[in-house]
Amino acid sequence: MNWISNYVRPRINSIFSRREVPENLWTKCDECGTMLFHRELSDNLHVCTNCGHHMAITPRERFKALFDGGVFVEVKVPEPIADPLQFRDQKKYVDRLKEARKTVGEKEAMLVAEGEVGRTPMVVAAQDFGFMAGSMGMYVGNAIIAAAERAVALKRPLALFSAAGGARMQEGILSLMQMPRTTVAVQMLKEAGLPYIVVLTHPTTGGVTASYAMLGDVQIAEPNALICFAGPRVIEQTIREKLPEGFQRAEYLLDHGMLDRVTPRGKIKDELVTIVRMLMRQTPAVKGDLPPPAPKAAEAVAPAEKPAGKAAAPAAKK
């Protein structure tokens, strides 16, 4: 719940490192302090080449590396009503939204796409922590429902990358209502017999963790991701004691039986494909970095800015 105070710094860092990066900029790893050249960093999916620290990655960049040949088609998300509560704190919510759209260059905090991953058709949703801390409001709810409906229509699995400070307070109770709404989306997949794989990335907290992000058939997390309901600061204030090292981090949750796996970003693509193909009773996967699927390439929309050729290389280290 205390997403701003907890994540202001990482958020600023992440916006800085991912977006509007001038060609010659270096990024300092917040873990080990190594200066990383931005091209090298994006080639390595924003994982520090020195210490393996996982920095934030935008949904678009993730999709470029994940889908074969970097080719995917965005799934349309129905537009919710704007600013249902006419919310205003020190700023108007509509102004905060405008600002986020301008800095991030995306419409909202979740991107949904369909395409082939390791020649396996999938629908993938990814949450954008850079956009108002990835917070779950009506748009994110609509995105998850659209993703589930699309997956059911195409009989494909859904993979979801979560990253959020929690519910979007500016949408008040309607953000809370996204907990049951997204749960219904997960139920659609389950009842259609389709796998729903969640990849929890840093950080996933609050109402997001307490709904769709914890309801996966298989729960994977990126290393050292903070995953919790209440943030560490709130807990320290409540119990008035220091929390153990690594508390609420991915590895800690794995040890406590709350996750299936902790997997580094570079290996997630192969792992997703392996798991999904077994659950779908398909033949073993063709692994590694594949060119775009040939027959449907014409209707697919490749992201425009950069040719995706080399960018995805580290995903295929095997």
Added chain:
Amino acid sequence: MNYLEFEKPLAEIEGKAEELRAMGRANPGMDVEKEAAGLDKKASDMIVSLYGSLTAWQKCQVARHPERPHCKEYIETLFSEYTPLAGDRSFADDHSVMGGLARFDGQAVMVIGHEKGHDTKSRIERNFGMARPEGYRKAIRLMDLADRFGIPVITLIDTPGAYPGKGAEERGQSEAIARTTEKCLSIKVPLVSVIIGEGGSGGAVAFATANRVAMLEHSIYSVISPEGCASILWKDAEKMREAAEALRLTAQNLYDLGVIDKIINEPVGGAHRDRAATTEAVRNAINAMLGEMAGKKGSDLRDARRKKFLGMGSKGLAA
């Protein structure tokens, strides 16, 4: 009587009337009754005007009033043969969540609710109504049981939120909440909820994903407490009045947003000023809500519940 901060002027008048009467008792020759009755009239007029125009923050205070009827009182008053069922079968029994079989108006039901406690000892035992994963898992178990035997589920919501503690996190607080909401959306029996005090965030919605949700007039239901919201968005926890207003957490706002189905009127001066009338009003509301679902097919009830929540957010507040 425990007076709230905005009831100070009322406390003064009632105090004076009391003093006058005490004086009258001490001096039998003195006629104080006329004056005291005048004060009584003034006080009751004041209650009407105060409670007729409560601000969002004042409603938060009323919703949290220590003398407000809590879950236990409703269970004892409205249900018979209440048979508590304990434990999550994995770790513990969470005393902040009450639950068990009972009869409501003769009909067997499963009743589940948050209990805050009424004095220091019971508040600690009940963890101030903040459930741990065990409480949610107990609720899941009881809902499953009700589902298998075709018994309606009634939930009473009154929690500041799920407990933010070390053990709660380690044992999967978020997963437990998510599974409870999922269970609410799976069962094929009538599910009705009444928000009787505080509906605090995920900890509340996990019990309130129901076919029908009613709210007592001065209870609140919100994604975050006004204090928490103020400290994040205003960077100042003292701005809770502004935050309470902005969050639209009152029953009236939530009804307009289509989030709740029914507002249960409270006695003048709030539920704590006339507990019997309040519990009776809640009884009538539950009766009406169950009645609306009588004779419906289980799978239709479940599908209607899902559809209801999927459609939420289709209307905003009028400008």
